[in-house]
Amino acid sequence: EQQVQQSPASLVLQEGENAELQCSFSIFTNQVQWFYQRPGGRLVSLLYNPSGTKQSGRLTSTTVIKERRSSLHISSSQITDSGTYLCAMEPSSGSWQLIFGSGTQLTVMP
Amino acid sequence: DAGVTQTPRHEVAEKGQTIILKCEPVSGHNDLFWYRQTKIQGLELLSYFRSKSLMEDGGAFKDRFKAEMLNSSFSTLKIQPTEPKDSAVYLCASSPQGGAETLYFGSGTRLTVL
Numbered sequence: 001e002q003q004v005q006q007s008p009a010s011l012v013l014q015e016g017e018n019a020e021l022q023c024s025f026s027i028f029t030n031q032v033q034w035f036y037q038r039p040g041g042r043l044v045s046l047l048y049n050p051s052g053t054k055q056s057g058r059l060t061s062t063t064v065i066k067e068r069r070s071s072l073h074i075s076s077s078q079i080t081d082s083g084t085y086l087c088a089m090e091p092s093s094g095s096w097q098l099i100f101g102s103g104t105q106l107t108v109m110p
Numbered sequence: 111d112a113g114v115t116q117t118p119r120h121e122v123a124e125k126g127q128t129i130i131l132k133c134e135p136v137s138g139h140n141d142l143f144w145y146r147q148t149k150i151q152g153l154e155l156l157s158y159f160r161s162k163s164l165m166e167d168g169g170a171f172k173d174r175f176k177a178e179m180l181n182s183s184f185s186t187l188k189i190q191p192t193e194p195k196d197s198a199v200y201l202c203a204s205s206p207q208g209g210a211e212t213l214y215f216g217s218g219t220r221l222t223v224l
Contacts, residue, residue, distance in 0.1 A: 033213075041217070042113075042114075042201075042215045042216060042217045042218065043201065043203075043215040044215070045213060045214075086152075086153070088153075097143075097155050097158055097166055098143075098155075098213065099155075100145075100152050100153035101152065102152040103152065
């Protein structure tokens with residue numbers, strides 16, 4: 001069973017539109033983080049959000065720990081936002097490791 | 111400021127060969143992770159070191175995968191013997207002292223096993 005589920009698997013937008021990416025967990029978590037990866041590129045941390053709402057530029061993440069879910073909102077998308085967005089969580093069980101979702105592939109068209 | 115460095119960027123191996131992937135973490139970081147990334151499985155944790163001690167050995171990957179950290183600035187991942195299903199991107203990441211918010215990834219090694 002996938003412990004971290006992401007949706008949608010892929011998303012195509014026109015430049016300027018907003019994107020809403022979802023992440024849900026089958027187990028309880030201490031913390032959630034969102035990463036970004038360009039094709040062939042390295043994973044880069046975007047937002048660390050253990051709970052509540054965090055914002056960084058055009059990115060806003062909302063995590064509701066009790067409901068085991070997190071979302072990433074990208075406002076006014078740009079072509080350079082294209083790539084894969086991965087959600088990762090640390091289980092509450094105590095063993096420090098990040099468990100990743102399969103990602104949402106975002107394509108922003110001109 | 112040097113990030114996480116992984117070599118080689120690409121590796122092609124014949125089935126049954128032994129390959130060694132290398133990683134240099136960010137200087138001063140205490141935690142080092144090896145992940146495998148495939149389209150189907152996504153990212154899977156292979157090994158986790160804290161201050162050079164192995165904390166997590168990746169369970170299902172034990173038999174043919176062995177990660178070592180000989181010193182605080184260098185780690186290797188050996189796959190022996192390789193199988194075609196090992197074809198994937200192998201990622202190394204480091205962190206000052208745990209904490210998801212401080213995880214830095216290398217560019218990865220793309221392994222193809224024929």
